[in-house]
Amino acid sequence: MAGRSQKRKMPVALVAGLAGMALIILVAIFAPMIWGTTAEKGTGAIRSGASSSHWLGTDSQGRDVLLRTLVATRLTLAMAFIATGLAVVLGGLLGTLVIIVGPRLQWLGARAIDLFVAWPPIIVALTITAIFRPGMVSVVVAIGVAFCPQFARLTNTLATSVGQRDFVNAARLLGLRGGMVLRRHVVPNIAAPVLVLTSVCLSTTIVTMSGLSFVGLGVQPPSTDWGQLLALGLRSLYQNPIESIGPSLAILLTGLAAGLIGDGLAQYGEARRPTARAKRVKATTVGAAERVTLSADIDSSAVVTARNLKVYAGHSQDDAAIVQGISLDIHPGEVVGLVGESGSGKSLTAMTIAQLTPPGLRWTADALTVAGNVLAEGTPVPKQLALDVGIVFQDPSSCFNPARRLGAQLTEAIRVHKKVSRRDARAMAVRRLREARVSSPERRLNQYPHELSGGMRQRAMIAMALLSEPRLLIADEPTTALDVTVQADVLRLLKQINTDHSMAILLISHDINVVSALCDRICVMYGGRIVEEVSVDALRRGEVQHPHTRALLAASPRPVAHIPSADQPDESGPITVGATALRSRQGI
């Protein structure tokens, strides 16, 4: 049912594993035919080491170890395949059965499966061998049963999760019968992980089965498998160590081959899944004339001075520049906005100003001074920067360490750098939390981040940024992940901080209305450059030059203070929403 798109390259691991396994299967089929009788023939050389006639030596009865190992492949492999097959079928049945019975039993069944997965398979295997007496059959059954919980759990989780995915629901909406939905959509999407687990299981089965034979509980003489051969080898370990090499290698290589197939299949499956939603960077070239030049002299009272700031995608010379030469000033008490779509480089610019460029990227600048700290690439970041710059990130659910309490996290910077005592630091933190309008601030200090709601966390983050009384606050999309009513509140807080503390703020957003509402000056970014810089008044009046700025304005609601009487529905103008209205996109 797979679509025929261009040929997907098979991972090296998969090819190697399949090739190896194919070779081993060939040996399994043909070795007994070719060397069956020769292997059992005892030559005169007892317990001889490696020689030209016996590459891996001979055992206590003079039999060639290499040949015996090759011949034993058939039995070992056959048992392993059967045992794995048993585990898959039994586990699959159990896993799906648990789903078919009603929801109550389902929960119990799932929990039971979880419990049994954690058990060492060896214990189950030993129990079954104890019941049925050691031997080929009992060991195959034992291993099969021992490993089936894993498959039961896998099929169970997969079937439930895939069954709830949107595309399966969509298929049901099309009127498809349940069976057809299962066959066409659920099974193919389950198949891949099951196949991967099967290969891994095969590898483990061979190893465990040989282990059981090794201790004597598996295959009994005169049949031989690798485990038995290894046991014999162990007995001669003092006299003739090489006897153990043959079966050891066989077990290892087969296990590896099966493991490689599993890894390869997993990689192959990954390649077909949707690519990560990484921000696609638009490295477009904008004409030189459009680049905005600022006055070359550096204002020493400025909180931020950046000249020709660039960020490269990597540390080598041929890596592309994601941020292509930004020049920016931020003055004390000023709110500067950086607006653009995703991929415009605005976050990266802000992060570089904060000296938090991701490790794989490299930045350069003709000049970069932040809160009086002169920064240069390659030089260590001054610790003072932690106190002078406060940062508020976008995602309130991931900006705090989930494993530590808030009090410790909030006070960390000032305690480490300013050596403030724990008591004083906590008092300061409570003050800031109160200022940020977080309820019950004392209690919050002892709570973990996940105990707070998203909006609360964002406010705690703002409080943390304020704790050291920084000169600059960088807010990177601080409200994008919040509900609109909560967003209004958080933005209000930011505005208040700017008014009360005369704190400079660098606000990054994709929403041009948000930056207009809060900022004094707005820089529009596109393709890694600042394409326009306007005062907020000009932006509000729409006096902008660059086409991208126009596009951003056109795509967002514009202010209209007009409320039609409900008795006379307003057909002529746009529908108003309180203080805002929408106008359909024009041109671009």
Add this chain to the structure above:
Amino acid sequence: MTKPAPLLSASHVTAGYGLTRRAPAVLHDVSLTVAPGTTVGVVGESGSGKSTIARVLVGQLTPSEGEVLVDGVNLQTLGRAERRMARRRVQLIPQDPYASLDPRMSIGETLLEALNPAGGPMSRYADRIAELLETVRLDPDVASRLPHEFSGGQRQRVAIARALAVEPKLIIADEVTSALDASIQAEILELLKSLRREKDLACIFVTHDLAIAADMCDEIAVLYLGRIVEHGPIPILSAPQHPYTRLLVDSVPDPYGAFLTASAHDAITVVEPPDPANPPSGCPFHPRCAVGPQVREGRSDCVEIIPPLEVKDAQHSTSQAACHHPLRFATETLAPGQSLL
């Protein structure tokens, strides 16, 4: 003039997942009708139950109380085969473009399945598929590609094409633009508007973005904590009756920053929506209400009685609000920033 029979109507629907003490109902007593050719917007923030309502309306989730009628028929009463066929009348465009398409089927095969669920030869339907792809402004040549080769916006188009292939009467768009960049959002919305016109489709638009709802819809229903608190034609957004709708409207960012002051009230300290598992007594909005018991005297009914959704102003009989003390309907124009409170 008689109103046309509603295409879809939900009456007094209560629904949830599991419905035990730990997982209470997400929707409470929700009623909604959609007339043919109209677009109804359902707006809410997190915890409002808007995703649940989409699933209930499309039939994926069975309500524990109340019923959903499609063309006047409750699908649960039909036989299995009939129900499967009836399902095709209402299609859903889900929120996540990365999960709505089977990753193992080419988009041509996905569309083929929509056109002929029993499975048919691709050759017979190739033209129809190409047509569908053109309708959503995709190149027909891409039919053989797999979903992961497309961007989020393109995948949404495929999801729209699939919904249209079935020739439904009603489409439910569940936050279809939330996962997309702003410019792509606008394109998808434009596409939906034109398709709606061409095919005379009825539409339910579930979103958190009031501006999008105002642009796309004819009517709007505002959800708060699983209840519809206000319902009416779009112009009510200019002068809402329910304080929550007022708050929503006032919170939409405007370039002058009026939204910063308009949405604030000194006496209100609670800013978050409450936990659906532990709702406030009476009117669920009262802890945040700017004209509620936190602010005004003598509003104990807000704390004790859940307000029913009903017409509050006889002159505007198409609008309903669930409020004991609704805001006046404005008949005069207001200066920016002036509050109706």
Add this chain to the structure above:
Amino acid sequence: MAGVQTLTTQRSSPGWSRLLRHSAFQQWARYLAGRLAGVVAITLALLIMTFLMVQFVPGDPARNIVGITATQAQVDVVRAQLHLDDPVLTQAWTYFSSVLQGNLGKSFTTQQPVVEMIAQRLPLTASVAVGGLIILLVIGFPLGLAIGVLQRSGRAARTTTAFTVGTSLFGALPEYITGTLLILVFGLTLRWLPAQGGESFQGLILPALAVALAPAAVMARIVRNETSAILGEEYISTARGKRISTVRLLITHVFPNVVTSTLTLGGLLLIALLGGTVIVENVFNIAGLGTQIVQAIFASDYPSIQGIILVLGLLATLVSLVIDIVLGILDPRVLQKNGLK
């Protein structure tokens, strides 16, 4: 029962307040109750399984014990000792009650009470397992942490590749092969350590190493992956912004999160360690439970087998419980998840 699919750009979800309603004590009580219920369930399952073991033996279990050449009279004596002629339920009751009183019967081969035998042999098995655990933690964890940090910094690509290859190879080595090789190299060729072990501390080194080598490689791999993932998390950026030393960053921010996420997998490895110990004892001829159970299986000494399986199973369960408790202490979010593990 449909699941709600929401995107990762989540709006604030109000589930947090539910947590505030329950004090830490209540959460712990609920969590522990759940875990203990699991322990009880497993113990029950173990008892049933070991009991049924004898019932399912094809043929006559007593015959297996005394041998093919024994007389019927001898067989009957054993049958009476094992209560095999009683009705099944009576047998079950006898079995359960004697086990719960601490009486595991008498071994048929040695005539020694099983409890005594276990008491003698368990310390040796435990020593090897604990030794293996120490090696696992001492090698696996720091190595994985270091390589994870290295990998994240983007440097030393060759070291990280060598690590990946190395852990794959070592992780595939079965413990009996490792044991054999260790004996060969250290016991016979270099003569540094005794080849047969258990008695002395030196005698434990090789077995512990044999048991722990492959799991240590796997653990290092897992820790590496987790560390690398955690270093990419946003809160690490926040911590970097505080300009604290790298050491402090690793200890206070990285380490706690790595421990919680690897603990669960580490727990599974630990239990697998127990299984490996059983095999390794046979390689090194250690007089522990591992060698005993193999002999018991050959001799069909059912009481011994039952006793050892019970004890091993209980050990594994206890380890699980301890890990769950430690996990609960380190990461309070775990307390919220309902249900047994």
